[in-house]
Amino acid sequence: MINKPLVSLVVPLYNEERYAYDNLHAILAGAETSWADIELIAVDDGSRDMTVKEVERAAARDPRISVIAFTRNFGKEAAIHAGLEQAKGEVAIVLDSDLQHPPALIPQMLELWRGGAFVVEAVKSHRGVETFSGKLFARTFYFLFRHLAGLDLAGQSDFKLLDRQVIDTYLAFPERHRFFRGLIGWARFPSAQIPFSVPERAGGTSQWNKLKLIRYAINNLTHFSSLPLRLVTYIGMGTLSIGAVVGIVSLVQKFRGAAIDGFTTVNLLIILMGGAILLGLGIVGHYLALIYDEIKGRPNYLIRPWKKDSINE
Structure with missing residues (x-):
């Protein structure tokens, strides 16, 4: 009997108490495939509500779910890093817990991986419901990143599949401050892309305010360009x-x-x-x-x- 490959789903969470339980099970259901086993690593990024309790409740129902809980809020980049360090699979997929990264795309991503891609990127063909200021901020950030760092990240998201070789390479990078999208783009592993339209958020609101986004953008730009x-x-x-x-x-x-x-x-x-x-x-x-x-x-x-x-x- 041929052993099935293990697929690790890395899902950061922050203050998502009301929706964490249902959304984690929805992600698992969307990722189901007959030829692979699934594990889900839920990383609680120091939530101030009872998110970690809801994640533990979901893990008690489904043993494929494991939990990492931070002592405080270290940021999404740290949560992705922690999840990838704990991932045991031959391949890992990073996605958000609010279902704006559609789990239904996961089987397609896995097929592209089986076809030889080391990285499969879900690229936004439509950004969904977004304010004018949000669109302007995103376009400005991508414009500056393209011209300052030489990387075109327009439409990119953290919704990515990584082969085990890519995971090990990413974890071997020595810097502490990381920009997941930027580092994967900079590495230029053989990749494939899947377009998707961003659906409505499955409950809750974004935890990113304008000040956090500006600080995040400045840090990432200066980390990639002198x-x-x-x-x-x-x-x-x-x-x-x-x-x-x-x-x-x-x-x-x-x-x-x-x-x-x-x-x-x-x-x-x-x-x-x-x-x-x-x-x-x-x-x-x-x-x-x-x-x-x-x-x-x-x-x-x-x-x-x-x-x-x-x-x-």
Whole structure:
């Protein structure tokens, strides 16, 4: 009898108490295939509600579900990393728990994997119901990422299938701060794509507010490109050129006896130079902070310890 390959489903969760139980079982049902076994690794990213209890309840009903619970919120990237580290399968699939990554696509992804693809990417052909500001933010982020980091991630999502060789390579990357989509795109393993339209969220609302998204975008852009750091030099050259032009004009006016009150010019130069210096220091400081975090070498996540029930003597 030929052993069936094991497929690991990695599902991060955060504050999804009301829908976690039903959605996890829906994911398992959608992933069912006759030629493979399934395990589901649910990673609770330090939820502040009772999400972990609902996940444990789902695991009690279906032994294919295992639970990882963080001590606090470490972020989705850490949750993906933890799930992939615990995955035992020959292949792993990362997807969201809100069913906006349709589980019905999983059998198709597995067929493409059997056909030789090392990575199968589910690409958004339609982003679903989204605000104008959300669309604008996404387009701006992908535009900047394409031009700063040289990677085209438009339409990409975390809904991906990874072969075991890709999983091992991803886990071997030394950096602590990770951008899952970016690193898989950068690795350029032989891949296939499946288009999908994003369905409505199966309960709840997004845990990402605009501030979190902006911070997430800045961190990912600067992790993949040092161009902003090099821009400090260009900013300095630009302000120096402007200052030289203003200086030459001032000297010419002085020699001609047509010099005017320099209050406005001085203020303009102070604002221009001061803004350029502070912007440059801010960019340098951001990269120093990234280096500082990497050097500390703290773990990407901490798993919550469990105490055994005390035994009454």
